[in-house]
Amino acid sequence: MDVVDIARWQFGITTVYHFLFVPLTIGLTALVALLETRWLRTRDPAYLRLTKFFGKLLLINFAIGVVTGIVQEFQFGMNWSDYSRFVGDVFGAPLAIEGLLAFFLESTFLGLWIFGWDKLPGRLHAGCMWIVHLGTLFSSWFILAANSWMQHPVGYRYDAETGRAELTDFAAVMFNEVQLVTFPHVILAAYLTAAAFMVGVSGWLYARRRSEQGEDADAERSMHRKAIRIGAAVAMVAGLGVAVTGDFQGKVMTEVQPMKMAAAEGLYETRESCAPFSVFTVGTPDGREEKFALTVPCLLSFLGTGSFDGRVEGIDDLREAYRQEYGQDPGTVYYQAADYVPVVPVTYWSFRFMITFGMASAAGAALVLWLTRRGRTPTGRWFPALCVALPLAALAGNSFGWIFTEMGRQPWVVFGLMTVDHAVSPSVSTTEAWISLLTLTSLYGVLAVVEVGLILRAIRSGPAPHVEPAERDGDDHDQDAPLAFAY
Amino acid sequence: MELTTVWFALIALLWIGYFALEGFDFGVGMLLPVLARDDTERRVMINTIGPVWDGNEVWVLVAGGATFAAFPEWYATLFSGFYLPLLMILVALILRGLAFEYRHQRAERRWQARWDRAITYGSLVPAVLWGVAFANIVSGVPLDADHEFTGSLLTLLDPFGLLGGLTTLLLFATHGAMYVALKTDGDIRYRARALALRLGLAAAVVAVAFLVWTQARAGSAVSGVLFLVAALALVAGLVAVRAGREGWAFAGTFATIALAVAGLFTALFPDVMPSTLDPAWSLTTTNAAATAYTLTIMTWVAAVFTPLVLAYQAWSYWVFRKRISTHHIPTAELAH
Numbered sequence: 001m002d003v004v005d006i007a008r009w010q011f012g013i014t015t016v017y018h019f020l021f022v023p024l025t026i027g028l029t030a031l032v033a034l035l036e037t038r039w040l041r042t043r044d045p046a047y048l049r050l051t052k053f054f055g056k057l058l059l060i061n062f063a064i065g066v067v068t069g070i071v072q073e074f075q076f077g078m079n080w081s082d083y084s085r086f087v088g089d090v091f092g093a094p095l096a097i098e099g100l101l102a103f104f105l106e107s108t109f110l111g112l113w114i115f116g117w118d119k120l121p122g123r124l125h126a127g128c129m130w131i132v133h134l135g136t137l138f139s140s141w142f143i144l145a146a147n148s149w150m151q152h153p154v155g156y157r158y159d160a161e162t163g164r165a166e167l168t169d170f171a172a173v174m175f176n177e178v179q180l181v182t183f184p185h186v187i188l189a190a191y192l193t194a195a196a197f198m199v200g201v202s203g204w205l206y207a208r209r210r211s212e213q214g215e216d217a218d219a220e221r222s223m224h225r226k227a228i229r230i231g232a233a234v235a236m237v238a239g240l241g242v243a244v245t246g247d248f249q250g251k252v253m254t255e256v257q258p259m260k261m262a263a264a265e266g267l268y269e270t271r272e273s274c275a276p277f278s279v280f281t282v283g284t285p286d287g288r289e290e291k292f293a294l295t296v297p298c299l300l301s302f303l304g305t306g307s308f309d310g311r312v313e314g315i316d317d318l319r320e321a322y323r324q325e326y327g328q329d330p331g332t333v334y335y336q337a338a339d340y341v342p343v344v345p346v347t348y349w350s351f352r353f354m355i356t357f358g359m360a361s362a363a364g365a366a367l368v369l370w371l372t373r374r375g376r377t378p379t380g381r382w383f384p385a386l387c388v389a390l391p392l393a394a395l396a397g398n399s400f401g402w403i404f405t406e407m408g409r410q411p412w413v414v415f416g417l418m419t420v421d422h423a424v425s426p427s428v429s430t431t432e433a434w435i436s437l438l439t440l441t442s443l444y445g446v447l448a449v450v451e452v453g454l455i456l457r458a459i460r461s462g463p464a465p466h467v468e469p470a471e472r473d474g475d476d477h478d479q480d481a482p483l484a485f486a487y
Numbered sequence: 488m489e490l491t492t493v494w495f496a497l498i499a500l501l502w503i504g505y506f507a508l509e510g511f512d513f514g515v516g517m518l519l520p521v522l523a524r525d526d527t528e529r530r531v532m533i534n535t536i537g538p539v540w541d542g543n544e545v546w547v548l549v550a551g552g553a554t555f556a557a558f559p560e561w562y563a564t565l566f567s568g569f570y571l572p573l574l575m576i577l578v579a580l581i582l583r584g585l586a587f588e589y590r591h592q593r594a595e596r597r598w599q600a601r602w603d604r605a606i607t608y609g610s611l612v613p614a615v616l617w618g619v620a621f622a623n624i625v626s627g628v629p630l631d632a633d634h635e636f637t638g639s640l641l642t643l644l645d646p647f648g649l650l651g652g653l654t655t656l657l658l659f660a661t662h663g664a665m666y667v668a669l670k671t672d673g674d675i676r677y678r679a680r681a682l683a684l685r686l687g688l689a690a691a692v693v694a695v696a697f698l699v700w701t702q703a704r705a706g707s708a709v710s711g712v713l714f715l716v717a718a719l720a721l722v723a724g725l726v727a728v729r730a731g732r733e734g735w736a737f738a739g740t741f742a743t744i745a746l747a748v749a750g751l752f753t754a755l756f757p758d759v760m761p762s763t764l765d766p767a768w769s770l771t772t773t774n775a776a777a778t779a780y781t782l783t784i785m786t787w788v789a790a791v792f793t794p795l796v797l798a799y800q801a802w803s804y805w806v807f808r809k810r811i812s813t814h815h816i817p818t819a820e821l822a823h
Contacts, residue, residue, distance in 0.1 A: 063588035066541065067581040073551055074577055077566025084566075088559020089777040096552035097788050103545040104796045108803050111538035119806050164559075167781045425567035427635040432570050443578060447585065454592050479809075482817040486530060487537045487591045 004424045006433040007079035010440060012406075014071050016399050017444050021065035023398050026136040026187065027194020028058040031234070033129035040122050045466040046223035053463035054198065054227075055129075059114065060454050064447060066107075071440065073099075079433065083413055083423035086334065090149060090156050090167045094142040094174075102139035106132050118472060118484035140190075141183060148179035150414050151405070152256040158417070165417060181252050185245040189358065189398055191238035196361050196390035198231030199368055201459050203387025210379055223463065225377060228387070232369040235390065239362020246355075247303070254304035254312070257415060259322070259340065260408035262315045263347040265300050275300035275312040280352065286344050315341055326416065335412070335419040342410040350404035358397030364390045490782040491772040494557040495759070497789060499752035501553060505546035506617070506655070507662075507744045511737075512536040512543055514663015516583065516610025517656075519603055522667060522682060527813045528675050529603060533587065534816070535670040538807045540587065542800055544580070556785055560634055560775035561759045568628065568636025569620055572643060576613045583609025614659045615652040619643055622651025622697070625751050626704050627761035630768050634775075637764070647700060654697040657690035658747075662740040665724065669733040672812035680728055683736065687725045694721065698747065705754045705761075713750035717743045 001009075032055050039047035073095065076084050084092075112120065113128040120128065149155075155172030156165045167173065206224035209217050254261045262268075267275060268288055277299035283290035301310040322340040364386060371378050409415060413423040469484075515536050523529040555562040566573060582605040590602035626647055629638045664683035668676055698714040706714070724739020755761075759775050762768035776782070 059588055060592070063585050067584040070548065070580055071577055073548055074566060074573060077551075077555065077562050078570055078573060079567075081563035081567035084555065084563040085559055088555055088562060089781050092552065092556030092559055092562070092777065093781055093785055096549065096556040096785060099545065099549035099552040100788065100792050100796065103548055104542065104800065107541035107545050108800055111541060112803055112806060115538040116806060166778045167784075170780075170784045425563075425570075426633070427567050427637070428570055435571070436574050439574060439578060443581065447581075450585075450589065454589060458592070480814055483534070483811070483815050486816050487533050487587060 001430075003079075003428055003430055003433045004421050006430065006437050007424050007428075008420065010079060010433070010437045011075065012403075013437075013441055013444070014068065014075065015406075016402065017448075018065065018068040018072055019398060019402055020395055021061050021068065023186075023190035023193040023394075024061050024197060025058065025065045025194075026133075026140065026190035027192070028054060028061065028197070029129060029133035029136055030191065031194055031198060031230070032058055033126060033133055034230070036126040036129060040126055046219070046226055048469070049223060049463040049466055050227055053458075054201075055113075056458055057197075057201070057455060059110075060451065060458065062110065064451050068444070078436070079425055079428065080413075080423050081425035081427070083418065086164050086418055086423070087149075087414060088164070090153075090165050090173060091146050093167065093170070094146040094149075098139050098142035102135045102142065105135035105138065109135065115483070115485055117469065121472065122469070137187065140187060144183050144186060145174055145176065145179045147405075148176045148182055149173055150412075151409060152176060152178040153414055153417055165414070177252055178256060181245060181249040185242060185249055188238045188241040188245060189394070189401070192235050192242055192358070192361060192365075193391065193394040193398060195231045195234035195238060196365060196394045198227050199235060199365060200388045200391040202227035202231065203368070204384045204459070205462050206377065207381075207384035207387075210377075220462075221377075225372065228368065228377075229372055232365045232372065235365030235394075236362060236369055239358070239365060242358055242362065246358075250303045251306055257409065258313045259315065259318045260342065260347070261300075261304050262313060262318055263342045263344050263408055264351040264404070265312075266315075266344050266348045267300065267312060268315045270314040270317045271301070271312050273301060273309040273311060274298040275304070275310070277303060281348070315344070334417060334422050340411065342408050347404060347408045350400045350407065353400040354397050354404055356397075357393045357400065361390050361393040361397060364393065490779055490786065491557075491776045492757075493786060494553070494776070494782055495752070495756060495772045498550060498553050498557065499749060501546055501550035502752070503745045503748045505543070505550055506659075506748050507741050508543035508546060509540070510614075510655075510659040510744050511662045511666040511740075512540040513610040513614040514659040514661065514665075515667060516606045516663070517614065517660055518663050518667070518682070519607050522664070522675060522679055524675075526599070527816050530591075530816045531671055531675060531811050531813055532667060533590070533606070534811050535667060537587065539804065541584070542803065544584070553785070557777050557782060558759055558770075558772070558775040559777055561770055564630065564634045564636060564760055564770060564775075565624070568630075568638070569623075569643065571640045572616045572620060576616050579609040579612040581609075610659075611656070615656045618652040618655030619648040621655075621748075621751055622648045622701070624760055625701060625755050627758075627763040627769070629764050630760060630762035630770065631764065632768050634760075634762075634768065634770055647704070650693070650697045650700065654690070654694045657686060657693050658740070658744055661686040661690045662737075662744060665728060665733070665737040665740050668728065669737045670810055672810040675813075676733075676810075680731065680733070680736075683728050684725060687721065687728070687740070691718070691721050691725070694718070694743075694747065698750065701751065701754060706750075707754060710750040710754040713746050713753060717746035717750060720746060 032051055035047050035051040035054065038044070039051055109128045109131040113125065113132065116125055116128065153165065154176050155167060155169035157168050159166050202224040206221055206228060209220050250261070265275070265277060266281065274297060276295040276297050279294040279296065281290045281293040283293070298308040300312055302308050304310060304312050319340050326335060326340070368387060368390070371383070377383075411419045411421070413420045515532055519529055519532055523532055551562070554565070586602040586605040586609060590599055590606070593599070620643070623643050628636060629642065631637050661683055664679050664686055667679035668683055671679065695718055698718065702711050702714055720739050720742040724736045724743060727739055728736035757772050758769050759772055760770040
């Protein structure tokens with residue numbers, strides 16, 4: 001493997017890994033803030049216990065999301081320095097603004113929330129978590145604007161003298177049409193993931209105590225039911241939103257990155273109208289010949305264009321068109337005449353897995369909501385299994401979604417401007433790249449075991465018993481009393 | 488003033504903020520096995536930085552992002568050139584960041600001892616390597632005509648680089664001891680004072696050697712003045728800690744670090760990464776910069792949001808202003 005391959009593997013591994021934690025964090029900050037707000041409104045101890053319980057799970061996640069995020073910012077420069085030189089004028093700004101607007105907000109107010117139980121009035125304390133959530137939204141906005149620019153570069157000009165892309169319209173980058181459909185899709189998927197996580201955790205805890213008798217057990221079950229219901233409702237609504245925004249995304253993608261859509265279907269020949277969508281295919285590895293396929297007539301046309309008669313361009317025609325367009329100078333420094341076709345099986349299957357897992361999670365949430373209607377809770381062993389499956393499906397949907405988005409852009413790093421093989425750092429040796437890949441991958445592997453272990457342990461312990469919130473740390477307060485929270 | 492100069496100054500400011508703030512939490516981390524006598528004292532130390540270390544660390548992320556946006560060539564050359572040291576810094580920051588959150592999740596001694604080591608070495612390694620990195624940035628590294636770094640890890644670890652690393656190590660350790668003295672009460676407070684004095688004397692010797700050498704290599708009149716005032720601030724800090732004036736003592740090391748970093752950036756200007764192979768190949772605020780349009784937008788964003796960030800970070804320090812001592816540490820494990 002050369003440096004390009006190693007750097008690509010590192011980017012893929014570290015990014016998919018990072019994004020396992022990110023959607024949970026984004027969604028859980030909102031849910032924890034919501035639970036704490038409910039506690040302040042109702043003074044029902046169940047909400048405070050849930051706030052602290054899911055707050056703890058959030059913090060375990062947040063920590064690993066934060067530290068793996070540092071790698072993301074550094075590796076653009078470390079492994080992809082020619083990319084950084086080429087796009088820095090456009091791509092650097094959202095990254096810098098993300099740090100200034102989002103990271104400071106998240107870290108400072110999370111610190112205030114963690115340690116501020118006895119130092120801040122209740123509403124301000126809950127407000128801190130809402131602000132953390134706002135920080136995660138800012139962060140998502142700017143990093144997705146940066147990514148959307150790689151999918152569909154706008155608001156820039158290519159300067160032949162400096163040999164780089166230069167920003168000409170910041171607003172165009174911030175409100176890129178790809179960004180406008182990607183941001184809601186990603187955020188709603190984050191809400192789906194975190195809400196499904198709440199259903200999974202609480203469903204499992206509920207089932208564990210389903211046959212116990214007594215007031216305590218009743219109170220526990222009632223608390224878990226609340227979390228299941230809130231989680232399932234949020235997951236269902238968010239899941240619906242994910243589907244709708246995903247549909248918008250498909251239309252924009254067909255317009256600005258038709259090759260990605262063609263590869264998502266493995267559609268080699270252009271269909272003038274009524275392009276079918278295959279649910280799954282058995283065929284040659286590149287998808288050119290199919291032995292068996294389960295297809296839905298005209299669905300691809302609808303996904304791509306909004307009309308069952310819409311025209312969908314095929315890979316072969318697009319490849320020809322791209323060869324005409326990009327086959328020669330002025331960009332030979334940044335790209336070379338290539339195949340211009342992403343790896344079709346990866347694109348094809350990741351697209352289907354994304355949809356299947358995402359929709360399964362949302363549909364499962366709807367089912368849970370219906371099963372728990374009007375005070376009912378299923379007693380079968382399958383119920384906790386169903387609950388636990390929801391977050392796992394959502395997480396898988398997120399990962400496949402990004403694998404599809406990024407692999408579908410190949411061989412470009414910035415669509416139409418720079419191919420991945422020209423983006424890598426010239427000064428980095430194969431040995432160095434290997435050291436980095438192996439170090440980070442093995443470290444991430446160990447941390448995954450530690451993280452999952454801690455999460456499971458915290459879940460098994462369940463929400464801690466209710467304690468009245470500590471008195472505020474004012475002048476009349478005992479100065480020697482222990483801190484309400486300490487590491 | 489030109490926008491490129493403004494952004495050079497702003498990036499300098501971000502690094503000053505980073506070293507002056509994270510400097511003390513690195514110091515607290517590396518002194519964990521030195522200052523604390525038992526687990527409660529370790530927890531006292533960790534809890535003095537618990538609410539603020541992450542906010543401190545963001546300064547480096549914003550410095551990195553701002554460099555990417557304002558000086559893309561600098562970001563590209565620096566991060567790809569200093570590859571292995573940055574990888575080590577990443578590993579250290581990952582382990583250290585997780586340690587704060589994960590250490591208290593389980594009560595077993597072995598679990599906690601492991602994360603304690605992660606805090607100690609996760610603080611020590613970046614404290615040294617940032618010093619090595621900045622010594623090399625200021626004195627120059629082999630850059631070819633394409634601004635690509637042509638050296639190796641050993642190029643960076645020359646005597647000057649190592650002295651820079653030792654300087655930041657000792658300065659941050661002193662700064663950390665000052666912070667513990669300021670933020671704790673009880674026995675550990677007085678031990679921290681005594682240690683701050685001893686460490687500070689060692690730091691003074693090493694720092695003066697490093698700054699004089701830097702001044703001889705790359706200094707200007709202004710950097711010379713800044714280095715001198717930095718040294719005086721360190722002396723003042725040590726006098727203050729000896730007199731038991733912990734607030735002033737901490738302010739002293741804070742100012743020392745801030746002024747020394749300001750001096751380094753002054754010595755660097757108008758280069759951002761000098762080439763030792765040919766001065767014509769150096770990266771400067773001009774040839775490494777982004778366009779005026781990008782810099783203008785960034786300036787507006789920075790002008791609006793930097794005061795806000797400073798205000799709420801300051802407020803968070805105010806909220807957690809109280810000293811912590813051993814009886815503040817909740818005895819029931821996992822009491823939350």
